[in-house]
Amino acid sequence: MPYKFSPSSLSLLKECPRCFWLHFNKGIKRPDTIFPSLPSGMDKILKAHFDSFRDRDELPPELKDMNDEVTLFDNAGLLEVWRNNFRGIQWTDEKGNLIRGAVDNILQKGKKLIVLDYKTRGYPLKEDTAKYYQDQLDVYNFLLRKNGYETEDYAYLLFYHPDKVNENGDFVFHTDLVRMDISVKNAERIFNEAEKVLEGNMPEPSDNCQFCEWVDKCNLHD
Template sequence: MIKISRSKIDLYLECPRCFYLDIQKKIKRPPGFPFNLNNAVDTLLKKEFDRHREAGTKHPIQIEFDVDAIPANHPMIDKWRQSMQHGVIFKDIERDLHIYGGIDDLWINSKGEYHVVDYKATAKDTPVTELADWTAGYKRQMEVYQWLLRKNGLKVSNTAYFVYCTGDNTTENFNNKIEFHSHIIPYEGNDSWISQTINDLHSCLSNPRIPSKNDTCQYCNFFGKLYSELVKEKNGNRE
Protein backbone atom coordinates (compact mmCIF):
# COMPACT_ATOMS: atom_id res chain seq x y z
CA MET A 1 0.00 0.00 0.00
CA ILE A 2 1.12 3.55 -0.71
CA LYS A 3 1.25 5.58 2.49
CA ILE A 4 -0.36 9.02 2.27
CA SER A 5 -0.11 11.23 5.33
CA ARG A 6 -2.35 14.16 6.11
CA SER A 7 0.46 16.53 5.12
CA LYS A 8 0.89 14.75 1.76
CA ILE A 9 -2.77 15.43 0.95
CA ASP A 10 -2.03 19.10 1.57
CA LEU A 11 1.06 18.82 -0.62
CA TYR A 12 -1.04 17.41 -3.47
CA LEU A 13 -3.47 20.34 -3.20
CA GLU A 14 -0.56 22.76 -3.25
CA CYS A 15 1.39 21.16 -6.11
CA PRO A 16 0.59 17.82 -7.82
CA ARG A 17 4.09 17.74 -9.36
CA CYS A 18 5.88 18.03 -6.01
CA PHE A 19 3.47 15.45 -4.59
CA TYR A 20 4.18 12.98 -7.43
CA LEU A 21 7.94 13.46 -7.16
CA ASP A 22 7.76 12.94 -3.40
CA ILE A 23 5.67 9.78 -3.41
CA GLN A 24 6.68 8.06 -6.65
CA LYS A 25 10.25 9.25 -7.16
CA LYS A 26 11.25 9.84 -3.51
CA ILE A 27 12.42 13.34 -4.47
CA LYS A 28 11.33 15.47 -1.55
CA ARG A 29 11.24 19.17 -0.96
CA PRO A 30 13.99 20.52 1.32
CA PRO A 31 12.86 20.08 4.94
CA GLY A 32 11.72 23.08 6.93
CA PHE A 33 13.13 24.16 10.26
CA PRO A 34 11.92 22.21 13.32
CA PHE A 35 9.57 24.08 15.63
CA ASN A 36 11.09 22.93 18.91
CA LEU A 37 9.41 25.57 21.10
CA ASN A 38 6.03 24.76 19.56
CA ASN A 39 6.66 21.06 20.17
CA ALA A 40 7.48 21.82 23.81
CA VAL A 41 4.13 23.62 24.21
CA ASP A 42 2.35 20.63 22.60
CA THR A 43 4.04 18.21 25.00
CA LEU A 44 3.15 20.25 28.08
CA LEU A 45 -0.46 20.69 26.98
CA LYS A 46 -0.79 16.95 26.40
CA LYS A 47 0.48 16.29 29.91
CA GLU A 48 -2.08 18.71 31.37
CA PHE A 49 -5.01 17.31 29.39
CA ASP A 50 -3.94 13.74 30.13
CA ARG A 51 -4.22 14.37 33.87
CA HIS A 52 -7.82 15.49 33.36
CA ARG A 53 -8.41 12.61 30.93
CA GLU A 54 -7.43 10.14 33.62
CA ALA A 55 -9.55 11.89 36.24
CA GLY A 56 -12.54 12.36 33.89
CA THR A 57 -12.63 16.08 34.58
CA LYS A 58 -12.58 19.27 32.54
CA HIS A 59 -9.38 21.18 31.94
CA PRO A 60 -9.62 24.76 33.34
CA ILE A 61 -9.49 26.25 29.83
CA GLN A 62 -12.53 24.17 28.84
CA ILE A 63 -14.36 25.66 31.82
CA GLU A 64 -13.14 29.18 30.99
CA PHE A 65 -14.45 28.99 27.42
CA ASP A 66 -17.62 27.08 28.39
CA VAL A 67 -16.87 24.05 26.18
CA ASP A 68 -19.24 21.12 26.60
CA ALA A 69 -16.50 18.49 26.51
CA ILE A 70 -13.83 16.69 28.51
CA PRO A 71 -10.65 14.99 27.27
CA ALA A 72 -11.72 11.69 25.74
CA ASN A 73 -10.32 8.61 27.45
CA HIS A 74 -10.34 6.56 24.24
CA PRO A 75 -8.18 3.38 24.23
CA MET A 76 -6.55 4.42 20.93
CA ILE A 77 -5.63 7.97 21.92
CA ASP A 78 -1.92 7.24 22.42
CA LYS A 79 -1.56 5.51 19.04
CA TRP A 80 -3.63 8.15 17.26
CA ARG A 81 -1.22 10.81 18.50
CA GLN A 82 1.83 9.05 17.07
CA SER A 83 1.82 10.47 13.57
CA MET A 84 5.09 8.84 12.51
CA GLN A 85 4.58 5.40 14.07
CA HIS A 86 0.80 4.95 13.80
CA GLY A 87 -1.71 7.82 13.75
CA VAL A 88 -5.36 7.53 12.80
CA ILE A 89 -5.39 5.10 9.86
CA PHE A 90 -7.79 4.37 7.03
CA LYS A 91 -6.84 1.71 4.48
CA ASP A 92 -8.45 2.37 1.12
CA ILE A 93 -8.36 -1.18 -0.25
CA GLU A 94 -9.85 -0.20 -3.62
CA ARG A 95 -7.06 2.31 -4.34
CA ASP A 96 -4.36 0.52 -2.33
CA LEU A 97 -3.77 3.61 -0.18
CA HIS A 98 -2.83 3.78 3.50
CA ILE A 99 -4.07 7.21 4.65
CA TYR A 100 -3.12 8.47 8.09
CA GLY A 101 -2.54 11.46 10.34
CA GLY A 102 -1.64 12.15 13.97
CA ILE A 103 -4.02 14.19 16.10
CA ASP A 104 -3.04 16.33 19.09
CA ASP A 105 -6.11 15.56 21.20
CA LEU A 106 -9.64 14.25 21.21
CA TRP A 107 -12.47 15.56 23.39
CA ILE A 108 -15.93 14.12 23.94
CA ASN A 109 -19.10 16.08 24.71
CA SER A 110 -22.21 15.25 26.71
CA LYS A 111 -23.90 13.82 23.58
CA GLY A 112 -21.13 11.28 23.07
CA GLU A 113 -19.73 13.17 20.05
CA TYR A 114 -16.00 13.47 19.58
CA HIS A 115 -14.22 16.75 18.85
CA VAL A 116 -10.87 16.89 17.04
CA VAL A 117 -8.45 19.21 18.86
CA ASP A 118 -5.22 20.76 17.66
CA TYR A 119 -2.69 22.74 19.68
CA LYS A 120 -1.09 25.80 18.14
CA ALA A 121 1.60 28.08 19.57
CA THR A 122 2.89 31.39 18.29
CA ALA A 123 4.18 34.74 19.55
CA LYS A 124 2.50 38.05 18.70
CA ASP A 125 1.78 41.47 20.14
CA THR A 126 -1.85 40.48 20.75
CA PRO A 127 -3.36 37.03 21.47
CA VAL A 128 -4.77 34.99 18.60
CA THR A 129 -8.51 34.72 19.19
CA GLU A 130 -9.79 33.84 15.71
CA LEU A 131 -8.59 32.07 12.58
CA ALA A 132 -7.07 34.31 9.93
CA ASP A 133 -7.32 33.83 6.15
CA TRP A 134 -3.85 32.27 6.00
CA THR A 135 -4.95 29.37 8.23
CA ALA A 136 -6.68 27.47 5.38
CA GLY A 137 -4.16 24.67 5.80
CA TYR A 138 -5.01 24.38 9.50
CA LYS A 139 -8.68 24.03 8.60
CA ARG A 140 -8.00 21.30 6.03
CA GLN A 141 -5.86 19.56 8.64
CA MET A 142 -8.82 19.38 11.03
CA GLU A 143 -11.16 18.15 8.30
CA VAL A 144 -8.81 15.32 7.33
CA TYR A 145 -8.65 14.24 10.97
CA GLN A 146 -12.45 14.36 11.23
CA TRP A 147 -12.73 12.25 8.06
CA LEU A 148 -10.18 9.70 9.30
CA LEU A 149 -11.90 9.32 12.67
CA ARG A 150 -15.27 8.86 10.97
CA LYS A 151 -13.71 6.16 8.80
CA ASN A 152 -12.73 4.50 12.10
CA GLY A 153 -16.36 4.44 13.20
CA LEU A 154 -16.42 7.40 15.60
CA LYS A 155 -19.33 9.80 15.92
CA VAL A 156 -17.44 13.01 15.20
CA SER A 157 -18.83 16.50 15.65
CA ASN A 158 -18.32 19.02 12.84
CA THR A 159 -17.00 21.36 15.53
CA ALA A 160 -13.25 21.09 15.99
CA TYR A 161 -11.23 23.12 18.48
CA PHE A 162 -7.89 24.89 18.30
CA VAL A 163 -6.15 25.51 21.61
CA TYR A 164 -4.19 28.56 20.52
CA CYS A 165 -1.36 29.69 22.81
CA THR A 166 0.12 33.12 22.06
CA GLY A 167 3.45 33.99 23.63
CA ASP A 168 3.58 37.57 24.87
CA ASN A 169 6.55 39.32 23.26
CA THR A 170 5.68 42.76 24.65
CA THR A 171 7.01 42.19 28.17
CA GLU A 172 10.06 44.15 29.32
CA ASN A 173 12.05 41.18 30.62
CA PHE A 174 12.54 37.54 29.72
CA ASN A 175 13.42 36.12 33.18
CA ASN A 176 13.74 32.63 31.69
CA LYS A 177 10.06 32.30 30.86
CA ILE A 178 7.48 33.30 28.27
CA GLU A 179 3.97 34.23 29.34
CA PHE A 180 1.28 32.66 27.13
CA HIS A 181 -2.32 33.72 26.58
CA SER A 182 -4.40 30.68 25.61
CA HIS A 183 -7.73 30.68 23.80
CA ILE A 184 -10.03 27.96 22.49
CA ILE A 185 -11.12 28.71 18.92
CA PRO A 186 -13.96 26.58 17.51
CA TYR A 187 -14.03 25.66 13.83
CA GLU A 188 -16.90 24.10 11.88
CA GLY A 189 -15.30 21.55 9.58
CA ASN A 190 -16.60 20.15 6.30
CA ASP A 191 -14.85 17.04 4.99
CA SER A 192 -16.94 16.71 1.81
CA TRP A 193 -13.93 17.61 -0.38
CA ILE A 194 -11.71 14.77 0.82
CA SER A 195 -13.13 11.75 -1.06
CA GLN A 196 -12.78 13.48 -4.43
CA THR A 197 -9.29 14.67 -3.51
CA ILE A 198 -8.25 11.11 -2.63
CA ASN A 199 -9.61 9.95 -5.98
CA ASP A 200 -7.72 12.73 -7.81
CA LEU A 201 -4.39 12.14 -6.10
CA HIS A 202 -4.71 8.40 -6.76
CA SER A 203 -5.21 9.16 -10.46
CA CYS A 204 -2.16 11.41 -10.30
CA LEU A 205 -0.03 8.63 -8.83
CA SER A 206 -1.34 6.08 -11.32
CA ASN A 207 -0.22 8.15 -14.28
CA PRO A 208 3.28 7.19 -15.52
CA ARG A 209 3.92 10.79 -16.55
CA ILE A 210 5.13 13.39 -14.08
CA PRO A 211 2.65 16.30 -13.78
CA SER A 212 3.56 19.54 -15.50
CA LYS A 213 5.46 22.25 -13.65
CA ASN A 214 3.24 24.36 -11.45
CA ASP A 215 3.95 28.04 -12.19
CA THR A 216 2.68 29.07 -8.76
CA CYS A 217 4.97 26.65 -6.90
CA GLN A 218 8.17 28.24 -5.63
CA TYR A 219 9.92 24.86 -5.56
CA CYS A 220 9.04 24.02 -9.17
CA ASN A 221 10.18 27.47 -10.26
CA PHE A 222 13.42 27.30 -8.28
CA PHE A 223 14.49 23.89 -9.53
CA GLY A 224 13.35 24.73 -13.06
CA LYS A 225 15.60 27.80 -13.08
CA LEU A 226 18.44 25.84 -11.51
CA TYR A 227 18.19 23.16 -14.19
CA SER A 228 18.16 25.80 -16.92
CA GLU A 229 21.27 27.44 -15.49
CA LEU A 230 23.08 24.09 -15.28
CA VAL A 231 22.22 23.33 -18.91
CA LYS A 232 23.47 26.76 -19.97
CA GLU A 233 26.68 26.28 -18.01
CA LYS A 234 27.23 22.83 -19.50
CA ASN A 235 26.62 24.08 -23.06
CA GLY A 236 28.90 27.05 -22.42
CA ASN A 237 31.71 24.78 -21.30
CA ARG A 238 31.36 22.75 -24.50
CA GLU A 239 31.79 25.85 -26.56
Protein backbone atom coordinates in the same frame (compact mmCIF):
# COMPACT_ATOMS: atom_id res chain seq x y z
CA MET B 1 1.55 0.74 -6.14
CA PRO B 2 -0.21 1.53 -2.85
CA TYR B 3 0.54 4.89 -1.29
CA LYS B 4 0.74 6.08 2.31
CA PHE B 5 -0.67 9.53 3.01
CA SER B 6 -0.83 11.87 5.98
CA PRO B 7 -2.40 15.32 6.33
CA SER B 8 1.03 16.93 5.93
CA SER B 9 1.92 14.94 2.80
CA LEU B 10 -1.50 15.68 1.30
CA SER B 11 -0.91 19.38 1.88
CA LEU B 12 1.95 19.12 -0.61
CA LEU B 13 -0.63 18.37 -3.31
CA LYS B 14 -2.18 21.79 -2.77
CA GLU B 15 1.21 23.50 -2.71
CA CYS B 16 2.47 21.91 -5.93
CA PRO B 17 1.10 18.87 -7.83
CA ARG B 18 4.47 18.21 -9.48
CA CYS B 19 6.37 18.14 -6.16
CA PHE B 20 3.67 15.83 -4.82
CA TRP B 21 3.96 13.49 -7.83
CA LEU B 22 7.77 13.41 -7.67
CA HIS B 23 7.71 12.79 -3.91
CA PHE B 24 5.53 9.68 -4.16
CA ASN B 25 6.32 8.28 -7.60
CA LYS B 26 10.03 9.01 -7.92
CA GLY B 27 11.16 9.42 -4.32
CA ILE B 28 12.41 12.91 -5.15
CA LYS B 29 11.67 15.04 -2.11
CA ARG B 30 11.98 18.71 -1.44
CA PRO B 31 15.14 19.64 0.48
CA ASP B 32 14.69 19.52 4.24
CA THR B 33 14.41 22.87 5.96
CA ILE B 34 15.29 23.78 9.53
CA PHE B 35 12.33 23.00 11.77
CA PRO B 36 12.19 24.83 15.12
CA SER B 37 12.11 22.52 18.12
CA LEU B 38 9.98 24.81 20.31
CA PRO B 39 6.60 23.74 18.82
CA SER B 40 7.45 20.07 19.42
CA GLY B 41 8.41 20.83 23.00
CA MET B 42 5.21 22.80 23.53
CA ASP B 43 3.18 19.98 22.02
CA LYS B 44 4.62 17.47 24.49
CA ILE B 45 3.97 19.75 27.46
CA LEU B 46 0.41 20.55 26.36
CA LYS B 47 -0.48 16.89 26.01
CA ALA B 48 0.78 16.21 29.53
CA HIS B 49 -1.11 19.27 30.77
CA PHE B 50 -4.40 18.09 29.27
CA ASP B 51 -3.83 14.51 30.41
CA SER B 52 -3.48 15.65 34.02
CA PHE B 53 -6.95 17.21 33.83
CA ARG B 54 -8.39 14.16 32.09
CA ASP B 55 -7.13 11.97 34.93
CA ARG B 56 -9.08 14.20 37.35
CA ASP B 57 -12.15 14.20 35.09
CA GLU B 58 -11.92 17.97 34.69
CA LEU B 59 -11.54 20.45 31.86
CA PRO B 60 -8.40 22.63 31.75
CA PRO B 61 -8.80 26.41 32.07
CA GLU B 62 -8.48 26.85 28.29
CA LEU B 63 -11.78 24.98 27.81
CA LYS B 64 -13.77 26.34 30.75
CA ASP B 65 -15.95 28.45 28.44
CA MET B 66 -17.49 25.22 27.16
CA ASN B 67 -19.42 25.02 30.43
CA ASP B 68 -18.87 21.29 30.81
CA GLU B 69 -20.71 20.55 27.55
CA VAL B 70 -17.79 18.31 26.64
CA THR B 71 -15.31 16.06 28.42
CA LEU B 72 -11.80 14.99 27.53
CA PHE B 73 -11.63 11.63 25.74
CA ASP B 74 -11.36 9.08 28.53
CA ASN B 75 -9.71 6.17 26.69
CA ALA B 76 -6.08 7.01 27.46
CA GLY B 77 -4.68 3.90 25.77
CA LEU B 78 -6.48 4.51 22.49
CA LEU B 79 -5.62 8.20 22.53
CA GLU B 80 -1.95 7.28 22.92
CA VAL B 81 -2.20 5.24 19.71
CA TRP B 82 -4.03 8.02 17.87
CA ARG B 83 -1.34 10.52 18.92
CA ASN B 84 1.52 8.37 17.67
CA ASN B 85 2.97 9.71 14.41
CA PHE B 86 3.83 6.19 13.25
CA ARG B 87 0.42 4.70 14.06
CA GLY B 88 -2.26 7.34 14.49
CA ILE B 89 -5.78 6.88 13.15
CA GLN B 90 -5.58 4.81 9.97
CA TRP B 91 -7.77 3.76 7.08
CA THR B 92 -6.94 1.77 3.95
CA ASP B 93 -9.00 1.89 0.76
CA GLU B 94 -9.78 -1.01 -1.57
CA LYS B 95 -6.60 -0.30 -3.58
CA GLY B 96 -4.39 -0.61 -0.53
CA ASN B 97 -3.73 3.12 -0.22
CA LEU B 98 -3.36 4.10 3.42
CA ILE B 99 -4.08 7.44 5.03
CA ARG B 100 -2.96 8.10 8.58
CA GLY B 101 -3.21 11.07 10.92
CA ALA B 102 -2.02 11.73 14.48
CA VAL B 103 -4.30 13.93 16.57
CA ASP B 104 -3.38 16.07 19.57
CA ASN B 105 -6.51 15.43 21.58
CA ILE B 106 -10.14 14.38 21.40
CA LEU B 107 -13.18 15.76 23.18
CA GLN B 108 -16.40 13.88 23.83
CA LYS B 109 -19.92 15.24 23.62
CA GLY B 110 -22.31 12.44 24.38
CA LYS B 111 -21.49 9.66 21.92
CA LYS B 112 -19.78 11.97 19.44
CA LEU B 113 -16.10 12.88 19.26
CA ILE B 114 -14.62 16.31 18.57
CA VAL B 115 -11.06 16.83 17.34
CA LEU B 116 -8.95 19.31 19.32
CA ASP B 117 -5.65 20.42 17.80
CA TYR B 118 -3.02 22.62 19.46
CA LYS B 119 -1.18 25.31 17.51
CA THR B 120 1.77 27.33 18.80
CA ARG B 121 2.68 30.58 17.05
CA GLY B 122 4.73 33.68 17.70
CA TYR B 123 2.06 36.29 17.09
CA PRO B 124 -1.66 36.92 17.66
CA LEU B 125 -4.10 35.37 15.20
CA LYS B 126 -4.87 37.01 11.91
CA GLU B 127 -8.34 36.90 10.44
CA ASP B 128 -7.45 34.03 8.10
CA THR B 129 -5.04 32.07 10.33
CA ALA B 130 -7.39 29.21 11.19
CA LYS B 131 -8.43 28.45 7.61
CA TYR B 132 -4.97 27.07 6.80
CA TYR B 133 -5.71 24.08 9.04
CA GLN B 134 -9.09 23.25 7.50
CA ASP B 135 -7.91 20.29 5.43
CA GLN B 136 -6.05 18.79 8.39
CA LEU B 137 -9.16 18.85 10.57
CA ASP B 138 -11.30 17.46 7.75
CA VAL B 139 -8.91 14.52 7.28
CA TYR B 140 -8.92 13.71 11.01
CA ASN B 141 -12.71 13.57 11.04
CA PHE B 142 -12.74 11.53 7.84
CA LEU B 143 -10.46 8.96 9.50
CA LEU B 144 -12.50 8.79 12.69
CA ARG B 145 -15.70 8.19 10.75
CA LYS B 146 -14.04 5.56 8.55
CA ASN B 147 -13.12 3.77 11.78
CA GLY B 148 -16.73 3.73 12.91
CA TYR B 149 -16.76 6.73 15.26
CA GLU B 150 -19.36 9.46 15.20
CA THR B 151 -17.98 12.98 15.15
CA GLU B 152 -19.56 16.40 15.46
CA ASP B 153 -19.60 18.57 12.35
CA TYR B 154 -17.01 20.86 13.90
CA ALA B 155 -13.59 20.73 15.52
CA TYR B 156 -11.47 23.07 17.62
CA LEU B 157 -8.11 24.73 17.15
CA LEU B 158 -6.45 25.93 20.34
CA PHE B 159 -3.83 28.57 19.60
CA TYR B 160 -1.08 29.61 22.00
CA HIS B 161 1.12 32.66 21.48
CA PRO B 162 3.49 34.43 23.91
CA ASP B 163 1.87 37.31 25.76
CA LYS B 164 4.39 38.54 28.32
CA VAL B 165 7.14 37.58 30.74
CA ASN B 166 6.44 37.92 34.44
CA GLU B 167 8.99 39.48 36.77
CA ASN B 168 10.01 36.03 37.99
CA GLY B 169 10.88 35.01 34.42
CA ASP B 170 7.81 32.86 33.73
CA PHE B 171 6.40 33.12 30.23
CA VAL B 172 2.67 33.78 29.92
CA PHE B 173 0.86 32.54 26.81
CA HIS B 174 -2.38 33.92 25.41
CA THR B 175 -4.87 31.35 24.14
CA ASP B 176 -7.51 31.49 21.42
CA LEU B 177 -10.03 28.69 21.01
CA VAL B 178 -11.41 28.64 17.46
CA ARG B 179 -14.33 26.48 16.41
CA MET B 180 -14.08 25.18 12.84
CA ASP B 181 -16.85 23.60 10.80
CA ILE B 182 -15.55 20.42 9.19
CA SER B 183 -16.31 18.74 5.87
CA VAL B 184 -15.66 15.04 5.42
CA LYS B 185 -16.53 15.48 1.74
CA ASN B 186 -13.57 17.84 1.41
CA ALA B 187 -11.27 15.17 2.87
CA GLU B 188 -12.67 12.60 0.43
CA ARG B 189 -12.09 15.03 -2.44
CA ILE B 190 -8.46 15.56 -1.42
CA PHE B 191 -7.86 11.81 -1.10
CA ASN B 192 -9.42 11.08 -4.50
CA GLU B 193 -7.51 13.93 -6.13
CA ALA B 194 -4.25 12.61 -4.68
CA GLU B 195 -4.85 9.18 -6.19
CA LYS B 196 -5.81 10.71 -9.54
CA VAL B 197 -2.67 12.84 -9.72
CA LEU B 198 -0.35 9.99 -8.77
CA GLU B 199 -1.88 7.59 -11.27
CA GLY B 200 -1.39 10.06 -14.13
CA ASN B 201 1.59 11.61 -15.87
CA MET B 202 3.77 14.14 -14.08
CA PRO B 203 1.70 17.33 -13.77
CA GLU B 204 2.76 20.90 -14.32
CA PRO B 205 4.12 22.74 -11.28
CA SER B 206 2.10 25.34 -9.46
CA ASP B 207 2.76 28.92 -10.50
CA ASN B 208 4.27 29.88 -7.15
CA CYS B 209 6.40 26.79 -6.39
CA GLN B 210 9.87 28.12 -5.63
CA PHE B 211 11.36 24.62 -5.62
CA CYS B 212 10.24 23.85 -9.17
CA GLU B 213 11.22 27.34 -10.29
CA TRP B 214 14.73 26.80 -8.93
CA VAL B 215 15.06 23.40 -10.66
CA ASP B 216 13.83 24.83 -13.96
CA LYS B 217 16.35 27.66 -13.76
CA CYS B 218 19.15 25.18 -13.07
CA ASN B 219 18.12 23.09 -16.07
CA LEU B 220 18.39 26.15 -18.32
CA HIS B 221 22.09 26.31 -17.50
CA ASP B 222 22.84 22.63 -18.20
